Amino acid sequence: MEKAIKRYWPVFVLPTLIAFIIGFVWPFIWGTGLSFCKFTTVKNVQFAGLSNYKMILMDDTFTHAFWFTAAFTVVSTVLVNVLAFAIALLLTRGMRGTNAFRTIFFLPNLIGGIVLVYIWQILLNGILTNLGKPLLALDATYGFWGLIILMCWQQIGYMMIIYIAGLQNVPGDLLEAAAIDGATGAQALFKVKLPMVMPSITICSFLTLTNSFKLFDQNLSLTAGEPAKASQMLALNIYDTFYQRSGAQWKGIGQAKAVVFFLLVIVIALIQLYFTRRKEVQQ
Structure with a gap:
């Protein structure tokens, strides 16, 4: 056989x-x-060289979307991983009701992104301004933190499961040896547990970073880029360029943005993997 x-x-x-x-x-x-062409359909294509990529450099909305996405990615990656690891530490101490808490924290990950968005949209937009407009559409800052809350609520439970698996694989004799040597709880955490769960940190950092950078449906449903595209992330900016603007040149520009977006995600993800895996090798 x-x-x-x-x-x-x-x-x-x-x-x-x-x-x-x-x-x-x-x-x-x-x-x-x-991405090197102007087109309205794939059968009506005209070669345009590098003009689409040159237009990207002059598109302020794309530049703003990049920095907005970068800030969102940094904040969400740090918060999701720190909170998920903290919860995993609590739930690996043998406390009562651990399984129930794991289920509760993991449940939001099972709900579709659009459903989660509408739940939080109702909660966050319930606060109205004096102008009668929803809070998330009034200021990009509110939209930013609304997306952060949504991302954390959805991702923490999933990352928590990965961290729990990593913490449970830490050899007990190492922790016992640290305790015998007089290590405090903080010292055992930073000198024993964190180094031993670096593979889990690598995986979770990679997932949260890439998921944050390519966030689309939550951004579209929660803020739609309002006000005036100030809360627009890269994926939504590409969608807006390709589908919401008329003219053959915009299809090509949208396609060029998608290629640049792909390369950005790949490069950033590889850099993150390189540095976190170096930490694994040093253990």
């Missing part, structure tokens, strides 16, 4: 490989090519 599997493994791999090529590789190559 094992020999047959080794002999015919291409037969099992081929369907998935074909689906991957059709669903991802080819659209990506085609989309990258379109």
Whole structure:
């Protein structure tokens, strides 16, 4: 049986490989090519060279969306991971009702992003200004923190599970040895537990960073970029450029923005993986 599997493994791999090529590789190559063109449909294409990429540099909305997204990503990544790790520490101390608390914290992750948005939209927009406008549409700062709250509520439970798994794999004899040597709780945390759960930190940091940077549906539903695109993140800015602006040039610019966005996420994710994995190697 094992020999047959080794002999015919291409037969099992081929369907998935074909689906991957059709669903991802080819659209990506085609989309990258379109980023150098002006077009209204894929059959009405005119080569434009680097003009689309030059337009990105002159688009203030894209620049603002980048810095807004970068700030959001930093704050949400730090908050989600710190809070998730703190909760994981509490829930690995053998306290009563641990399983119930784990379930409660994890539940928001099972709810779709749009549903979560409308729940928080009702809560946050319940506070009205004197102008009669919803609070989130009045100031980008309110929209920013509204998105942070939403991101934390949705992601903390999932990251908590990963951190719990990492903490449970910390060898007990290391903690006992630290206690015998007179290490305090804080010293055991920073000298033993944190180094041992670095693989979990790497995974959680990667997930929260990439999820934050490419956030779209929550941004669209909660703030829609209001006021005046001030709370617009990169993914929503690309959507707005491609679908909400008329003219063949905007399709190409939107496609070019998507390519730049893809490269940004890849580069930032690789940098994060590089530094966190270096910490793992040093242990």
